Amino acid sequence: MEYKSGDVADLQGFFADLVRCETRLYNALNDRLRERHGIVTSQFEFLRFLREHPGARVADLAAEFAIGAGATSKSADRLEKQGWIVRRTNPADRRSSLLALTDDGSRLLDAAEATFTAGLSELVEGALDRSATAAAARALRRLRSALERDQVGTPTG
Template sequence: MVDLKLVFRELVKFEIELWDAIDARLRSECDLQLTWFEVMQLLGRLPEARVQDIAAEFSITVGGTSKVVDRLEAAGLCRRRPNPNDRRSSVIELTAKGRRLLGKAAVVFEEELQARLGDVLPERSLEQLRQTLTTLRSAGRSRRHP
């Protein structure tokens, strides 16, 4: 029988090591932390994102998300503008500086993923891993919200 505690430990350790490696490269080469990069990637995909949208995407609190956006805005990487559909909220968008940094950081991010995943496992194994993680996350979400 598979030791589920061992599976858990290996999964968590790998996630931490992967996060730390990518974060270190982004900080070193782009002066950008991975948390900011993740939010910036979302802003690049959703040009009319609100704080609530970002919080929902990453399963974090609205307050925590707002603080990250505040810091990105203070660094000149994004800006808030009034939401044309709801005066109570703002739409967040990347600035030109933010888009340039995101482009540079995306290359670093993809290189590190390739080195730590793509160069290690065959394509078939990576696809199976992705499907397995998707299945596990879906099962976990359905248990939280019956």
């Protein structure tokens, strides 16, 4: 779609392209992860977050991914049932649990990360050169920061 500067179609086109790109990338990576590792993209992202934030709570995952706490808890239940994470009592607040990767979860994540990274590189670098990728990453990082700062799109449940 060709954007017309200063026109409503400019922002609507930006939104449509952003959402369609995200959906297509997500689905393509989802297919690869499911086929090669038996997980889906959302599970991969949860496991990666827990590796980077050991002892995170369900609420931390919900905030990071802008999804409801109930859906996040159910996703954590599925990961725990597979033996990829464990819940431990939070010593600071016994009403919540701290989540951590198991050894099996860490091994799965390591293997899946190679698939994810290779797939993402193939899909993005096949369409954009490094400077375009860097510019897009900077723009999206700024937009995300502003939305998060202003708590735009944060679920209430």
